[in-house]
Amino acid sequence: MAETPLWEVFIRPRNGLSHKHVGSIHAADEVLAVQAARDVYTRRGEGTSIWVVRSADIVASDPDQAAENFEPTAGKVYRHPTFYEIPEEVGHM
Numbered sequence: 001m002a003e004t005p006l007w008e009v010f011i012r013p014r015n016g017l018s019h020k021h022v023g024s025i026h027a028a029d030e031v032l033a034v035q036a037a038r039d040v041y042t043r044r045g046e047g048t049s050i051w052v053v054r055s056a057d058i059v060a061s062d063p064d065q066a067a068e069n070f071e072p073t074a075g076k077v078y079r080h081p082t083f084y085e086i087p088e089e090v091g092h093m
Helices: 030-041 063-075
Strands: 006-012 020-026 049-054
Touching: 006 030, 020 030, 030 049
Parallel strands: none
Antiparallel strands: 006 020, 006 049
16 A cells, blocks of 8 residues: 655745745645645644645755855855845735
8 A cells, every 4th residue: 555645834824924844744635635734733823825745745955065055155145135134014025
């Protein structure tokens, strides 16, 4: 018998915020994965959006290659919005 796929669950707590990884669930397909994620991770009404991604479809960088992947950006501070002040009335960006 085939093993039920593992899905990673991401919830957006409210509009304007990013989705955050909240956990994993097993489900036969994407429809059941969304339903299970809703039942498990939004029982108290938290969340405005749910993403589910089959764990097997996620590709990640190799931690052993962190230096070559991320060090080149250290010299490019102009790419980071650290030079700007965001007014309080803007809220979350």
